Amino acid sequence: MHPGSCCGRKGDNVTEEKSRYIIVGGSAAGMAAAHTIRLHDWKGSVTVLSEEPDTPYFRPLIPFLVSGKKCAENMVMAGCGPYTGRDITVRIGARVESVNIAGKTVSVQGNGGLAYEKILFATGSRPYIPPEIKGTDANGVFALRTLAHARKMAQRVETSDHAVMLGGGLLNLKAAFALLERGLKVTLVVYSPEVLSQLMEPEDAFLIRKALDTAGLNIKTGCSATHVISDSTGVTGVALDDGDEMPCQMVCIGKGVRPNIEFLDGSDVRIDGGIVADRYTACNAPDTFAAGDVAVTFEPVSGERIMTALWTNAVEMGRCAGRNMAGVKTAYSGTFGILNATQVADEPFVSMGVVHTKSDDFEIYRHATETTYRKVVFNPGGTRLIGAVFIGDITNAGMYRYVIREKMPVMNIKRYIIDHTLHYGHFMTGKI
Amino acid sequence: MSQPKEIFIKTDRCLGCLSCTIACVVEHSKSKTLFGAISETPVPKSRVYVQWVEPDGKVPLVCRHCEEAPCMYACISGAISRDENGVVITDTDKCIGCWTCVMVCPYGVIGRQLEEHKAYRCDRCPDREIPACVSACPTGALVYETVDSFSGKVRKHASRELLRAERG
Numbered sequence: 001m002h003p004g005s006c007c008g009r010k011g012d013n014v015t016e017e018k019s020r021y022i023i024v025g026g027s028a029a030g031m032a033a034a035h036t037i038r039l040h041d042w043k044g045s046v047t048v049l050s051e052e053p054d055t056p057y058f059r060p061l062i063p064f065l066v067s068g069k070k071c072a073e074n075m076v077m078a079g080c081g082p083y084t085g086r087d088i089t090v091r092i093g094a095r096v097e098s099v100n101i102a103g104k105t106v107s108v109q110g111n112g113g114l115a116y117e118k119i120l121f122a123t124g125s126r127p128y129i130p131p132e133i134k135g136t137d138a139n140g141v142f143a144l145r146t147l148a149h150a151r152k153m154a155q156r157v158e159t160s161d162h163a164v165m166l167g168g169g170l171l172n173l174k175a176a177f178a179l180l181e182r183g184l185k186v187t188l189v190v191y192s193p194e195v196l197s198q199l200m201e202p203e204d205a206f207l208i209r210k211a212l213d214t215a216g217l218n219i220k221t222g223c224s225a226t227h228v229i230s231d232s233t234g235v236t237g238v239a240l241d242d243g244d245e246m247p248c249q250m251v252c253i254g255k256g257v258r259p260n261i262e263f264l265d266g267s268d269v270r271i272d273g274g275i276v277a278d279r280y281t282a283c284n285a286p287d288t289f290a291a292g293d294v295a296v297t298f299e300p301v302s303g304e305r306i307m308t309a310l311w312t313n314a315v316e317m318g319r320c321a322g323r324n325m326a327g328v329k330t331a332y333s334g335t336f337g338i339l340n341a342t343q344v345a346d347e348p349f350v351s352m353g354v355v356h357t358k359s360d361d362f363e364i365y366r367h368a369t370e371t372t373y374r375k376v377v378f379n380p381g382g383t384r385l386i387g388a389v390f391i392g393d394i395t396n397a398g399m400y401r402y403v404i405r406e407k408m409p410v411m412n413i414k415r416y417i418i419d420h421t422l423h424y425g426h427f428m429t430g431k432i
Numbered sequence: 433m434s435q436p437k438e439i440f441i442k443t444d445r446c447l448g449c450l451s452c453t454i455a456c457v458v459e460h461s462k463s464k465t466l467f468g469a470i471s472e473t474p475v476p477k478s479r480v481y482v483q484w485v486e487p488d489g490k491v492p493l494v495c496r497h498c499e500e501a502p503c504m505y506a507c508i509s510g511a512i513s514r515d516e517n518g519v520v521i522t523d524t525d526k527c528i529g530c531w532t533c534v535m536v537c538p539y540g541v542i543g544r545q546l547e548e549h550k551a552y553r554c555d556r557c558p559d560r561e562i563p564a565c566v567s568a569c570p571t572g573a574l575v576y577e578t579v580d581s582f583s584g585k586v587r588k589h590a591s592r593e594l595l596r597a598e599r600g
Contacts, residue, residue: 032505058508058509058510060508060509060530061508061509061528064528074526075509075510077510080510080511080513080526081504081505081507081510081511081512081513082504082505082513082514083510084513311508312505312506312532312536315505315506316505316506319505340535341530341531341532341534341535342530342531342532343529343530343531343549348531348544350531350534352535394531394534394535394544395540396540397531397534397535398502398534398535398536398537398538398540398542399537399538399539399540401535401536401538402538423481423483423493423540424483424491424493424538424539424540424541425483425484425485425489425490425491425493426483426485428441428443428485428491429443429485429489429491
């Protein structure tokens, strides 16, 4: 984009270039940080290193490439929304192999070194492929994560008539609908008793399940795949642990993600599942920061350490890291482990905060109609809202998020929360 | 650049007559007339909401076009941006109806156009000098001013009240 913003002289085997800010990873957290740095430091060079072959794009849109509803050009981040900062150098196809923390350099595969003053680790995560499922290296097995994956998947659709999705999470549901729209028969194989088990309990999901069934998705719960069957044409079927075998030409794995931390092997940067970030998004080594899927942060309600893989969280944390890197010390407010809004099969839903309520003594209110369902969860004393699931009617969901996040005392507004009639007017007129 | 104007709310003046919501619907209809608006599909939606707070409070609410607009940063498709006048705009072509903006807006002023599966909000009436809701408000509960002008008037009013209290 703007190659002029890197400086330094060419050496033989020493570091050739220097950038004031290096950002490893060009997705939500990385790009949010880069553009935020630009708001506070308009001349320090900013270099984003992305290992993907595509310029940064809105990752959540990739199912639309599979369905054919959008093309890659319509997913580009640059110039859209808040991503309008200038003079940000983005290097694509630049995979960072290692970081020399003491020498403040990174080593880019096939491209030598690059020096930095401050660095952000925003390498994100990659799909988890369970090793107990055999044969996943066959042609036609996908884990939809990048535009490159989406292109291959879209291609495979041409020669497929049945796709089996392993995992009942949101990403796999999105992929499943993209394939349904392309006219494929789609079967979802879910180990849990119900779909979306990470975002709600089985009894909360009945409206969504109904909508999925109506939309024509075949769902098998309580079982998992043992191996993928393939021949020279690629995938020909999937064997399940209940003895069933399903012929198919495509398999899509949606079994969660793992953080990309290997490039820090052998460095002093503290790893605990992911890269450990403090309240100011900084890592333990000097001038190093972490944000997004790869970062270990904390949950604002419980204070527990968590990692999430959500675009919205990654942007928020990336912006905070960008501020801190540019010298504007800013505390990160933490992130809900569960914070999802979307629409599957014409059924909108929001799930946030504490929604798995089997184990503790929470105060819970549920309300169901033929077309809507909600569950609001208060702490055991009933003094604070800690979680909510809204299905069908998601009106004012953002306000409930606010009440949860700010740990507001709810005495005066509890009735409105339970009835789902809370609105901002209650705040403006001194109800709280 | 001159300071942009914003829509301010004086809750003590709102009677709950809903003139603002009707004006908003008409302004965002194709025909720009009330009779035309009610027969259009999809039915045009009001972007200003008048909420009732017991026992007798009425509060008009409309997008604040926040400085740190949570919706703009949360949007997963790059559909929300800020224009040169400071107005936060949802690009309906880019909107995929994922409702992430609805989930993060603390004011609850982003609506869902179900027929077209798109989010909508106040656009400050780009074709008008003064937003339709403000023009329509018969009691001056909605005002369209710069921050400086509005806060100046609030200060003046407060000073007057202080003096009145001092003089008994």
